Every structure is written in C-alpha cells, then in structure tokens.
Amino acid sequence: MPASLQHYARRATQAVQILGTIRLLKDFSRRFGRRPVLGIVGARDGAGGVHRVLAARGLIDILGFEPDKEECERLTQLQPYASFQPWALGDVTGPRSFHITAHPGCSSCLEPDMAVLERYPVKEWFRVARTVDVTVHRFDELYPGLVKTRPDFIQMDVQGFETRVLEGFGEHLDHVIGVQSEAHFRPLYKDQALLWELRDLLDSRGLMLRHVRPQGAFEGEVVEAEVWFSRLAKDLTDEQRALLEIWEGMSFLPAIDRFNGT
Numbered sequence: 001m002p003a004s005l006q007h008y009a010r011r012a013t014q015a016v017q018i019l020g021t022i023r024l025l026k027d028f029s030r031r032f033g034r035r036p037v038l039g040i041v042g043a044r045d046g047a048g049g050v051h052r053v054l055a056a057r058g059l060i061d062i063l064g065f066e067p068d069k070e071e072c073e074r075l076t077q078l079q080p081y082a083s084f085q086p087w088a089l090g091d092v093t094g095p096r097s098f099h100i101t102a103h104p105g106c107s108s109c110l111e112p113d114m115a116v117l118e119r120y121p122v123k124e125w126f127r128v129a130r131t132v133d134v135t136v137h138r139f140d141e142l143y144p145g146l147v148k149t150r151p152d153f154i155q156m157d158v159q160g161f162e163t164r165v166l167e168g169f170g171e172h173l174d175h176v177i178g179v180q181s182e183a184h185f186r187p188l189y190k191d192q193a194l195l196w197e198l199r200d201l202l203d204s205r206g207l208m209l210r211h212v213r214p215q216g217a218f219e220g221e222v223v224e225a226e227v228w229f230s231r232l233a234k235d236l237t238d239e240q241r242a243l244l245e246i247w248e249g250m251s252f253l254p255a256i257d258r259f260n261g262t
Helices: 003-032 048-055 071-078 162-167 170-175 194-204 238-251
Strands: 039-040 062-064 084-085 094-101 128-137 153-156 178-184 208-216 224-230
Touching: 003 048, 039 048, 048 062, 048 208, 062 178, 071 084, 071 238, 084 194, 153 162, 162 178, 162 194, 178 194, 178 208, 178 238, 194 224
Parallel strands: 039 062, 039 153, 062 084, 153 178
Antiparallel strands: 094 128, 178 224, 208 224
16 A cells, blocks of 8 residues: 555544544543543643643543743643643652753753764754753652642653653552653663663553554664553453553554454
C-alpha cells in the first residue's frame, strides 16, 4: 500500500478508536461515578491530541505538573479544563537545579551530557541557556494534601528523570494502570536512567512494556523513543480493567496477541 494510503488508513483507524474510547469513558463515568485521571509530568505545552479533546469534553480529568511557572500560568489560561501545578516531581523532596536549554523541550532537572551529544547536530538544542532553582516534590508527599487526586495514567516528558519521578509516587504507583514516557538508549543527560532501567522499575511494579515508537532527530540512529506500559488485564478489578481498555484506546496501542493454544 502506498505511504499516503497507509497514512489515511491509520488516521481512519484512530478515528474509530477515539469514538470507541468516548463510549468507554461515558460508560465508565456511569458505572463508577468518576472520570479517569491523566497525570502529565513535564506538562510544557499542556494536554495534546486526543487527551486535549477528551478533557475539553469533560470525559477525563488532567493533573499536570510543570516546573516553569510562567508556562504553568499560560497553560492554566489556555486549558481551563485541566489543572496545572508549578512543581517538579522526583524521588527526593527539596531544592534542585533545573537546566533550561536552547530548545525548551530539552530542559531537565539533569544536565545534558554534551560529550554524548557531540556526535549529533541536534546537540545545539540541548545547550544550557540558564539554570534556575526549583523545588522538587515526591508525589506521595503531595497526595493526599496539596494534591486532591491521584492519576490512573501517567504521561511523562522529563528528559532522563523518569525513574526518579516514578519512585516518588511510592505506593501510589500501584494505583496506576498505564504509563507513557520518553526514554533513551544513550545517556543524553548526566546520571540518567536508560530504557531498560525504566522497564525494570515498572516491571517490578506490575507494568509491562507494551509498545516502543522511535523518535527524535539523531541522524537515523534509534536514541530516543516513546514507550507505553500497562498492567495485565488478568490481575485487575472490574474498574481497573475498564481503565485499561480506556488507556489502550487513548494511546492507540496495538491489540495484545494472546496465545489460544491452537
């Protein structure tokens, strides 16, 4: 099939998935009396794509964390149907340097490793323009308290800080049904965890790796990827199973191939 036709076929399939997910969300609200909560950690630019559409229609709740206070204020005005907090999340509560890079999307609580990045032209995006002090919070010290709800799903864009964010959820990570995150195969940031370390952490908490989609301008090398994790349906309650189906629909995850013994 020509690439253009594949593109339109994929878009049509996604449209059908979105309609199915909307039905699932309405049914979930009727059955369980609440909306699913999506936590966005590193919420620069806010909720995007299908998440923005579903939140604007009142079908999901969004809890965003963005340490850039100006960006957080902008998002609060731009997406009033979501809640944004001007905090960084991590494994230890306390002050930390936040490195703002030439391309804001590469900013991180970790310093970019320019020795690793040197081989890639995209390295210029990672050059640190300035460093500011932020307060990092463990999620399990914010909830319950300053934060009134906990996420059913987590979406992260924290540039190498992924395992630290998840460790800070403590026992509340056991409540999470699905995780979407960027991950790296090379250490683009100093002292960062790589994809297999992220996988091992989530696997130890009952979340399996479901899908890997390479991305990023690294001259054809697979250095960065978007990854999805979820729980196993057989281990879940009815409410959790409904959340898993919603997560799969929102994330356009490929169907699970199950062994049928034939």
